[in-house]
Amino acid sequence: MKNDVDSKVSNTDHLSLLVEETSEGVQELLPREHTPIEEFYLEEGYVLRVPEEEAVDIDEVDLASVPADETMIINMGPQHPSTHGVLRIMMELDGETILRSKPVIGYLHTGMEKTAEMLTFMQGSTNVTRMDYLSPLNNELVFSLAVESLMDIEIPPRATWIRMLMSELNRISSHVMWMATNGMDLGSTSMMIYGFRERELILGFFEKVTGLRMNHNYIRPGGVAADLPDGWFDDVAAICETMPFRVEEYQELLTGQPIFRERVEGVGVITQQQAMALSATGPILRATGLPWDLRKTMPYLFYDQVDFDVIVGTVGDTYDRYSVRLNEILESVRIVEQILEKMPEGEYKSLDRKVTPPPRARIDESMEALIHHFKLHTEGYRVPAGENYVAIESPRGELGCYIVSSGENRPYRMHVRAPSFVNLQSLPVMLHGGLIADAVAVISSVDPVMGEVDR
């Protein structure tokens, strides 16, 4: 008898030790009895009922409706194939129904915002391009726009059109990549292969233009790194010709397929008010029926000169987010076709010697050119003191860059408003009340890129 008690004690000791060693403490989802009352409002979505007058009385929340001992807290990730990297989600389940959930992030945190303070403005785009690795060109773009807005330099029109071309192609490649992983999550392996095939098409073009398949460092403050290579027109035209047929294939493979529809329709619903209150942007917000696309509503680059539609959903469920992305591919193709027509001749980077190194040939002839070249590549250029926030529409939502310069050659502070990071907050609302089996579909529909979430 005594032995029995002893082994029990040591067992619990062992268990609590294990919990202590593996736990991350208060970042995790706490048992119901330790959870602060505010978190329970989140569970029911009460705080989201804005405006304030309509907010539900705190005392009305019935916490005892689910007895604490009938629920179970389980952990999903960070090593889980369906969490798109190292996302970890703690979920409280009542049977198979998800009550609360909490994304635990930070597993990929490398302090990129701190690193940015140590890199010159010239090196800065190599840093930001590694944040959202599925749309690196958009990251470079927002960083360059922010730096340029502080310097007040003119960008030649061809550079701007090239930027638009690259960022739209990047949107396509990012969305087909999402289609691929989403298909994989829902059990459609063929979609995975198809998605990667189409992504390859575009990455091949990127490699031709920038020399790299990812982390291009192509769009830089002052313009782009190099002009488009010979034959770019035919390559892009081929992509534009292929993509609509491929999208047709996806329509057949997924959209029309009852098994897929069953899994995504009505799953992970978020209302428009909730999405706005939670600062969700991009396809999540548009799927709720709000036509908010920065390319249309607050145009940057030359988006006001091209014709395209903003795709919106109606219900805000996983299926809507799927169709918004699918149709955005076609809209991007439409934009790219117009860019092909409108692409002007001219310089591909600013001729301002302050930011652009002199051409290679000049270095052999001119002492000043050599000095300029050396100075720019060692010290970089100085950006006038000031601060600004610039936002663009990345494939995942509003991608913002807040830069503070103190007049030095490196940013005093650089902050990136990562759409995935903010969008993850809407996950608990989408998951609440759903089944655990649907969680995978919902997580996938948020399209988080962990490199960007953790930065």
Add this chain to the structure above:
Amino acid sequence: MSEVKERGGEVLFLPRVEYLSFVSDLRRQGFEVCADLTAVDYLDVEERPLPKEIKPERFEVVVNLLSISQARRVRLRVQVPENDPWIDSIFRQYPGSEAMEREVYDLFGILFRGHPDLTRILLPEGWEGHPLRKDYAPQRVPVQFKEVKSTR
């Protein structure tokens, strides 16, 4: 409160005590989305352009609010002193600020009053210090590569 026309929409400087009520007002005026919330540590900057009535402090919390109905942005800059780094949480007005406030707390050590779950978000629980502060030196955690003996 004072207004300075600057880059990227309106920029408003607010005293810390008026911050919460002002944000509530903006919320009622149709700024539906808290687009971004971050902070800057101005430890190394001697002088910076601020309106006269605003006393420069070490930290500055920068909030970008977005009005979808008016397609308009406003940026709030609130000074937060070093010896008493707190500011009101705008979680009640904008639930979407939750993760961003946690991030600022994690990386700058600024406390948000009224935040439901003010814990570290990116760094592990036991981490010492707040890395984006300017007096937090990089490389203070020595990186040991394999087979290299420490000289210290």
